Amino acid sequence: MRNHAAVAGVGLTATTSPGRQTASKTELCQEAVDRALAHSGLRRAEIDAVVVGNIDGFEATSTAGRTIVPALGLAPGTSVYIVNTGGTTGGGVFNLAASLVRGGEAERVLCVGPSTFDGPVDLQAVINTALPVAMEQPLGIDGVHVGGMFAAAYQSRYGVADEVLELCAAQQREHAAKNPYAHIRKPLPPETAATPITTPLTLGMVCPVSSGATAVVVTTETIARRLDRNPVVRIAAYGSVADTHLGTGRHDFSSCEVLALLADRIYKDAGIMDPRRELDVLEIFSPYAPMQLILLEDLGMCGRGEAPHLVRDGSLHVDGDLPTNLSGGPHSTNPGVAAQLAPVAYIALQLMGQAAGGVQVAEARRGLAHSTGSAWWQFHTLAILEKTE
């Protein structure tokens, strides 16, 4: 008999910069897994599958998951699936776990989001290798250029002032200040924050390179209910979408058009007619702070060009009508795959009434977790979680 999939437990580690990190990638995963299992009430021996993410080109190894999983102390024979979809790897890990459970392949799946960026000397140069070889790599385009181009297109199309972009960054850092798992928990000094990166992005709008890990336990809803450790959080809908690889395949850089398509599909699956009204809390993947504006519009939270109002009027705060990135998001903490899985963990904690840092949205019943990545935000994942009691 088919069963819903549910989040039974989550585990996050504290984060810092790779240069200050004293734990290895494997030790960080061990800590996150210990916490997730303890939170769920499951024992290691009960896990029947592990889905772990890595992004090979960004790491000093190939398929890092193969050396991490044996150190997690799981039962011999536990099935291991390694997912790599770039910036959506964490979301892909979670989605596959949900399908393994809903499809009857496994009953207790451990999702592992390792720290990704501990190795590269020049991360932007590595990101460049993910872009199309003939057309875009030779131009030297890397992550911040892509982030800057979308922000510039949005700013140009809707006449958005620099102050709004800076406010996006300030609000997310303000949220991060209360999150014990966040990396950058206070604003940069103004003169540092104003350092130009690529127009219109300044240093204060750009994510840090972080080190940390995230783990999530997915089970059947029946098992989650039987464990009776936490309120049951059902995975109501989930999915992913792919755009073209070439940047020239985009019609409009002021929008991630494929995210709007994915959102329509996921809302239909979850029975959501009015996402602004029916979603209580959002964690969206905006490593460059102004991206938040674009993503909110693509997710149908407001009309085109209207997202700056949400930022200005405080809607995105915990007491606003659209609490968004209360964790501080990847703009404050970005350890790669761990950061891509973290939105699911933070939303689950909100719905369980156990919000990180105590920044709890009152009566949160339904939330959305998003991740994105690859060339020109080619891939997106979404998951809708809801409390069932």
Add this chain to the structure above:
Amino acid sequence: MTERIAIAGVAAAYGRDHPAPKADEVVFQVCSAALRQAGLRGQDVDQAMLSSLDLYDGRAISNGLLVPAAGGYLKDESRIEGDSSLAVVAAAANIRARQAEVAMVVAVSLPEIDHEQAADAAELRRFTETISNYTFDAHHARPLGMSAGVALALHSAHTIDRGEMTREEMARRAAADISRGAKTAWSDRRTEVTPEEVLAAPGLAWPVTELMLPGECPGVVAIVLASEARVRRAKGTRAWIRGWGTATGRHLAAPGWLADPADATRAAATKAYARSGIADPAELEVIETTALTPALQPPVERALGLDGDGDPRVNRTGGATSSYPGLANGALRVLKAVDALENLGSGGPALAAVHATDNLMGPISATSAVLVLERA
């Protein structure tokens, strides 16, 4: 027994004559061929499930290039960095989870090295061995030069040391596989060889010679999977996936990987048979296994419930020793099993078992999958 998944189309382009210089073009061609078989179009694909490895593909996030060519544009997508049999399992789980009705599984192993180098078996081996070394633990195993080939040689030496198989027997088995495969359409090693030639081939690490190792070759294989309901409005079904099981083997430091290298295969087979309603492997008419060396053949076959001694149902076209297109191996084994089921002729139900695993670390920490197929 759980619901069946239809294999609506299977197509491949592989071999040492590297099918085309651009990976996305090959993927597009092979996926198109599989869809034509199925009577479906690109827009019918709900999900593209890729199996490939960034370090083979020569770029970070290589699925960015390959997924749109596999019908994933504007659709659900994911990528497994492991043998393509796991991508089949993941896609089938998505269909059972009602996340997709039609899934395109595409396995890509086109090592991004010089075109002529890729056509040279020794160069290809050097490339995959280097990447294999990067897969091992950076502090303890990598500096020692551990690689898939070294791990396989260690196991083969252990087998000889325990008196379970002689080097001559290994050569005989390898020669038989290569010669059997050389006569078939889907082979990479196309010349029959003698045991003496196997023993005289260049060595990788004692006791293993090049011809005892998997027949590494580039390749792309695409499989169109569909739900039972959806495939009724397709052109037809080539075979059904009745059930499957997966399990992961022991890591380098765990005791037992040398003495019992097929424990994961045994666990995967137990699950697959139970889910497929198979009480006795004698019910199987076709068996495709992935034994990465002749020394691994008996333990793998015993793990699948066979007697481990030259069962004629096993690897009729030579198995991995004949042709091994990297991560596309599992999908190739599925293709071969589907072909074999179709060639059995009419006469009621027929079942096949497909066992696959990757060779990123030899038998160490490898995930094995066993799929049970049923003739359509």
